[in-house]
Amino acid sequence: MRTIGTELLRVDGLTVAYGDGESRSIAVASASFALSEGERIAIVGESGSGKTTLALAIAGLLVTPSARIHSEGLHFDGRELVRGRTKTLPMRTPGMSMVFQDAMTSLDPVETIGTQFGAVLRGVGKLKRRETRERAAEWLRAVGLHDVERILGLRPYELSGGMRQRVMVALAICSRPRLLIADEPTSALDASVSRDVMDLLADMTERENASLLVVSHDIELCRMYADRIIVMYHGEIVDICRASSIEEDATSEYTQALLACVPTLESSSLPLLPTLDDDFALVRQEASA
Numbered sequence: 001m002r003t004i005g006t007e008l009l010r011v012d013g014l015t016v017a018y019g020d021g022e023s024r025s026i027a028v029a030s031a032s033f034a035l036s037e038g039e040r041i042a043i044v045g046e047s048g049s050g051k052t053t054l055a056l057a058i059a060g061l062l063v064t065p066s067a068r069i070h071s072e073g074l075h076f077d078g079r080e081l082v083r084g085r086t087k088t089l090p091m092r093t094p095g096m097s098m099v100f101q102d103a104m105t106s107l108d109p110v111e112t113i114g115t116q117f118g119a120v121l122r123g124v125g126k127l128k129r130r131e132t133r134e135r136a137a138e139w140l141r142a143v144g145l146h147d148v149e150r151i152l153g154l155r156p157y158e159l160s161g162g163m164r165q166r167v168m169v170a171l172a173i174c175s176r177p178r179l180l181i182a183d184e185p186t187s188a189l190d191a192s193v194s195r196d197v198m199d200l201l202a203d204m205t206e207r208e209n210a211s212l213l214v215v216s217h218d219i220e221l222c223r224m225y226a227d228r229i230i231v232m233y234h235g236e237i238v239d240i241c242r243a244s245s246i247e248e249d250a251t252s253e254y255t256q257a258l259l260a261c262v263p264t265l266e267s268s269s270l271p272l273l274p275t276l277d278d279d280f281a282l283v284r285q286e287a288s289a
């Protein structure tokens with residue numbers, strides 16, 4: 001049974017810009033929100049709206065040299081991580097783990113899965129070689145993989161996309177984080193595998209009593225799994241809604257327009273689904289003959 005506890009993460013006025021002078025562009029503009037223990041929050045928004053930048057900044061993984069960060073306060077687990085202006089964030093905030101969109105580019109392509117687990121598990125506690133392998137095998141079983149002894153000896157390219165994403169989740173959760181951040185963990189997968197991976201993220205975070213911050217393009221998937229949904233548009237948080245009542249909570253025109261674009265049984269008979277124009281008006285395109 002999942003319980004939502006006290007505040008775990010608080011982001012106050014977090015701004016991230018890339019570049020200086022004329023080339024400066026603001027990717028995240030004064031973002032503020034809080035996330036509680038055990039809570040699941042999804043961040044949605046169109047491409048380029050700043051979702052990844054926000055997630056990386058929180059995880060302490062925004063290491064792009066041109067990134068300029070300013071925060072009125074970034075608190076995690078009772079500690080202040082950042083205040084004021086900084087070029088670099090603390091690398092890998094302890095207690096947070098991250099799952100990336102494409103497991104193929106985030107797993108080490110030349111090392112076996114067993115070796116990659118060893119690197120993470122040895123950082124967590126003093127384990128002998130055999131214990132590390134046993135622990136890794138347990139985590140692989142926990143994420144629903146079979147034949148785990150064989151998998152430990154394989155390299156990422158020898159696994160299917162869905163298996164790789166499961167391995168990524170296991171690697172992220174085996175350090176027992178208090179917050180798991182997942183950036184588009186399902187966008188490289190087909191619809192049924194996407195549901196499996198979201199189920200897995202939900203199950204594993206519940207089992208470990210960890211919170212989940214998940215970035216996604218898929219507002220319907222977020223509704224199913226998240227407690228609250230943050231909507232970003234052009235670097236700004238334009239809405240923070242309860243997932244169960246997003247229609248009532250949405251105050252911005254953008255969120256309302258986004259909801260109107262979600263395919264329904266009625267719209268599924270249209271040759272092309274509606275899209276949004278720059279003024280958030282629905283554009284119903286005519287299919288070319």
Ligand SMILES: Nc1ncnc2c1ncn2[C@@H]1O[C@H](COP(=O)(O)OP(=O)(O)OP(=O)(O)O)[C@@H](O)[C@H]1O
Binds near residue numbers: 027045050052053
């Ligand atoms: N390393 C970088 N250097 C310069 N600009 C960047 C960098 N990374 C992102 N940006 C810019 O910051 C803005 C936000 O990008 P970000 O990747 O955070 O958006 P996103 O919402 O995650 O998009 P997507 O849905 O396509 O993943 C974009 O305008 C992007 O071009």
Ligand SMILES: [Mg+2]
Binds near residue numbers: 051052053183184
């Ligand atoms: Mg992104």
